[in-house]
Amino acid sequence: MKILMINVVCGVKSTGRICTDLAMQLEKQGHEVKIAYGRDNIPSQYQRFAVRIGSNMDVKMHGLKARLFDGMGMGSKAATEKFIDWVKEYDPDVIHLHNIHGYYINVPVLFDYLKTSGKKVIWTLHDCWSFTGHCTYFNYENCNRWQTGCGGCPQKGVYPVLWGTDHSAENFKLKRSLFTSLSDLTIVTPSVWLENLVKASYMGQYPVQTIHNGIDTSVFKPVKSDVHERLGLVGKKIILGVAAVWDRRKGLDDFLQLSKLIDDSYAIVLVGLKKKQIEKLPEKIIGIRRTDSVAELVELYSAAYVFVNPTYEDNYPTTNLEAIACGTPVITYNTGGSPESANLFGVTLKDKNAGAILEALSSVDSISKSDANLSNEKTIKEYLTLYKEML
Incomplete structure (x- = not known):
């Protein structure tokens, strides 16, 4: 099976390590995996998975567009078109989206391809950005505008930072149109909390399930240190x-x-x-x-x-x-x-x-410790089952 993951980073930070943990385990089981990413350096042990989308300059220009015009996901058009050409050549069996925000990929170009590609698409949501007009989380402000179409966003000062005019209402309508345009999409959330939010949003038209993240317990284990x-x-x-x-x-x-x-x-x-x-x-x-x-x-x-x-x-x-x-x-x-x-x-x-x-x-x-399995092997098995069911 050929699997393409798309995430803002590869091998670093939480979502980047989630992707490479998945890739390592899938590779051991004989599957071919690539991780398309947008920014930050790649640890040497993960270079074989990595496919860069665009350049540092693309990220900077995209970030500027987001800050001035509330255009997160609207930059990097040429870089994304070039990437889509590569995807067509690679011809994966499954396209697994992770964080597609982060100033590196053009969302309309990506979804225009996905909705005509005939590919099986999984989208693991690591936050709420997919169903809001601007923010990644709304808990701190106790904001419910995402339920009614956004507009007048109270979070212009936090990621994604906005200096210019608020376009969250227009963004909401565009994202709703794009993200509900796929005929074959399965949504995964790492928490039951986010699963319930997704079901209450316009993304709720798709099947959604929780697969809790795991970690590499051969690495994360008690050690002695100074x-x-x-x-x-x-x-x-x-x-x-x-x-x-x-x-x-x-x-x-x-x-x-x-x-x-x-x-x-x-x-x-x-x-x-x-x-x-x-x-x-x-x-x-x-x-x-x-x-x-x-x-x-x-x-x-x-x-x-x-x-x-x-x-x-x-x-x-x-x-x-x-x-x-x-x-x-x-x-x-x-x-x-x-x-x-x-x-x-x-x-x-x-x-x-x-x-x-x-x-x-x-x-x-x-505090007592449960005997729950934290290993990402359990997570991999659940994703593999999902991949096979989709195919």
């Missing part, structure tokens, strides 16, 4: 946070507040911060720049006393799974699909504030 010594935290309990981007929606402000409440037996370590953010951190927080080193992440997860994920917007965060696989319990908010993974070995907080996190820290030692 993290405490290296960070000068010998004798302290590490409260770990990991994110690709840190802002108030990911709970950065709550970590800053938590640092004022914890005693000297604890220390907070945040991974994924920008240099300027690190320079402003209070004494009880150690900041680490974003890393694509899985080995470094495994050491940090394993050394942590607890993994805290105070996210206000999320789907089914793999960071929860990675921490659990490394033997570290999770504290998270009741946000999106985060509880669906955290509850395997952790605590879900109804109240979203630093005080609630502090209170939960006292019960970490009594």
